[in-house]
Amino acid sequence: MYRRRIKRPPPPTFGETLEELKYSIDEHGHLIDESGKQYVFDLKAKNREYQEAHARALGDAIMRIMIKRIEDECGMVKATVPVDAEGTDTPYAHILISNDAKDCKRLLVLVASTNESLGSWSRRLLANHHVEIGSMLSVVRWARQEGFGVLITNPNTHFWVDGCPSLTLPINIKKQYKMIPNSGSPEEHVDYVLRQYVQTFASREIFFIAHKYGGHALIQALHEQFDAFKDRVSAVAVIDSSHTITPYPESKFRKWLSLNTVTYMQSEQGEKGKVEFREIVGCNCVMAGSQEFDFTIVDAMPDIFKFFQARKDRDNTLEKHMNEIVPLREDDPTTAMVAFDADDGVDDEADDENVDETVVDG
DSSP: OOOOOOOOOOOOOOOSSHHHHTEEEOTTSOEEETTSOBOOOOTTOSOHHHHHHHHHHHHHHHHHHHHHHHHHHHTEEEEEESTTOTTSSSOOEEEEEETTTTTOSEEEEEEOOTTOOTTBSOHHHHHHTOHHHHBSHHHHHHHHHTTEEEEEOOTTOOEEETTEEESSOOSSTTSOEEEOTTOSSHHHHHHHHHHHTGGGSOOSEEEEEEETHHHHHHHHHHHHTHHHHTTTEEEEEEESOOOOSTTOOOHHHHHHHHHHEEEEEOOOGGGTTEEEEETTTTEEEEEOOOOSTTTHHHHHHHHHHHHHHHTTTOOOOHHHHTTOOOOOBTTBGGGSOOOOOOSSSOOHHHHHHHOOOOEEEO
């Protein structure tokens, strides 16, 4: 039986600038069309493929503007993965580093989730909510005002297409592309950046913020480079993170993780501020009171800033804190702590006895 092949239309193409897309950013940081109407992604659009391609084009156009603002307003410059690859024949991805990152006292490292471009937390927030919150600009601005050096990773740019780094493979499979070395996956990229950049920096007070899958990539890299970072990390804040501690049986690493890490989680509004220990993630979790997808970033960030302020000027030497009993401090959720056995190896029965799902109202 002959079946007529349905010829699909070519993928939609759009301009590269907001002007070409007939949008602009108003004084409130909202994306608006020519009539002044704020952009909203249409979940019920009949042509979903077109709608998604249009949203990606808008996100790319916005981020070109936001990257320029991050560079100009916050003293950030581009570096490459692999190191010093620009100007050579080696494919590369960009990261952003503040001009004082190598020698600063305090360093903040940012790790996005999957499918996000350099400097973006959430395309949804970027287009539908506010460009400064959907991008990393507001976080970087706060950090720079507080005297932090900053490094922004780029865990999703894996491909080299037509002489440029790219998040996605070309739609036209006849186009030539290469994989970017040391950036074949978020895990590989984050591990490389921590190993080749962050380890070489002078800071003894290193802070991290990671979103969703970025939390998994970050925790894995910190585990792999534990000896290099165990005495240098001040605080780790992960937002709706997908990490678990199952792959990491060493109780010393688990203890370190519980002492330094807080997970900020989507929750009911009435639960906002509640702190509870969850064994699967190995650390205390703060309920952010966010019910909408991605808005945990918006609601958790003020509490993350307070957490970081509480951890400034701390001696981060692990051995100093292994058996320390710390009183509960309002701005430091790690101080509502469940004890772990610090001996080498993991005694599952002992761990089960020690974990009591402690709940503290913040």
